[in-house]
Amino acid sequence: MTDLASLAEYLSGHPAVAEKANIQQAFGHALEVSGKIRLGDDCAAIANPSGTGHLLFAAEGMLGSFVEDDPWFAGYSAVMVNLSDVAAMGGRPVAVTDILWTPTEQISAEIWQGMQAAALAYSVPIVGGHTTRTVSGKAMLGAAVLGHAGDRLITSFDAKPGDLLVIAIDMHGGYRGDKPFWNASTITSPERLRADLELLPSLAEKGLCRAGKDISNGGIIGTLAMLCQCSAVGAVLDLENLPCPMDVEIEKWLVSFPSFGFLLAIAPEDLENTMSDFTATKITCREIGHFRETPGITITADGESAELVFRKPGVHAAGDVFDSGEAMV
Known part of the structure; x- marks a missing residue:
């Protein structure tokens, strides 16, 4: 799938992405009883x-x-x-x-x-x-x-227009069966698994990252939709800068659930220091776009762009109803 408009339509209608783009429906019933705890993180x-x-x-x-x-x-x-x-x-x-x-x-x-x-x-x-x-x-x-x-958190609510969109992801491993799950965990030593998870609190404690989410069901697109929704921002995703494993189609990769993957909102002045935290690791860290004030997600490649228009969960692009009950993790 190389046509950007077709890719945008596919991603917008993917059931797991649709669930994540409308995630507030999942936690809406808890809003009245959540006290002072913000929901969506x-x-x-x-x-x-x-x-x-x-x-x-x-x-x-x-x-x-x-x-x-x-x-x-x-x-x-x-x-x-x-x-x-x-x-x-x-x-x-x-x-x-x-x-x-x-x-x-x-x-x-x-x-x-x-x-x-x-x-x-x-x-x-x-x-x-x-x-x-x-x-x-x-x-x-x-x-x-x-x-x-500690006192400094990485939240889903603090991405700002002008922040850079950065991905940190383990590209080693492969898919487990026919599921859209990229497994890099079971082939990695315990020592590295623990060290890799330590990278995130280190960023927070250094004040380098104030917003982000782990890439979950719905993949990069679904997770980005949730992050934008919580922070009331939009985003531009540059597919040319997005790291993707060889021989994996971009449409599959964009909705895949990696065992180690995070989307981060990084202030431009903090990008160099953030990237340096990953240089001695096997984690791929790369700038893949930016956040903007205008809502929505735009994907870009080869000088072209396309907007994602998310549909309500439970409805295919053609209008067919499907069971979305297992689209949530």
Whole structure:
């Protein structure tokens, strides 16, 4: 797919992207009971009631089809994606809890083996949760994480017009089966996994990054849509500068969920220092666009541009209804 207008139409109508572009519908019911905590971030950032800094709290649910098709990796991912949420806020994880419903001991064991592998690799304990054995039905899996951060956070609300759009992503690895998940985690040493996650709180503590998100379901485009929505800004994404693995089509890459990937809003004067933090690592860090005052997302390439027009979730570009219940992670 090389035509920019066709690419924009494809991305605008992709179900996972549509869900992320309309993410406020998912948390809207909690607005009245969220207290003073802003909703839409990767973690709830709670002022530490007993000291300085912030407590971070988040949870992730795994897709039912994912748990059924690949229980070991679903367990691994339940831990991994929660740790990514904490890092995206400029924080460090403390512990994980799980919620697991399984009909058989075999499935339960596979899921637990995956969770254990991730907990050991990232050196974060699983300290409890809730496990239920069901007599029928399919396995269901969720997990929650507690983390901590200092006074400086990376939030979803503080991208400003004129900030540069920067991506930090692990390009090693490959797709796991036919899912749009780029796995660089299970092939990476535990030492590097932990060091890579430490890059984000380091940026926050140095005051180099005030806004960003981890790239999740919906990929680069879906995540950028959420970041723009929370910060009330628009963005221009330069596809010519976007790093993309060889032999991977751009339309697939733009909606892929990487095991390590973050979109950051960096002030122009902080770009050089931000980039230097990644020079001695295996993480690719590159400027791929900028934020603007005008709402919406524009993609550019070869001197041309196209606007993304997001549709409501549950409707294809042709108007066909589909089940969007599993488009959320």
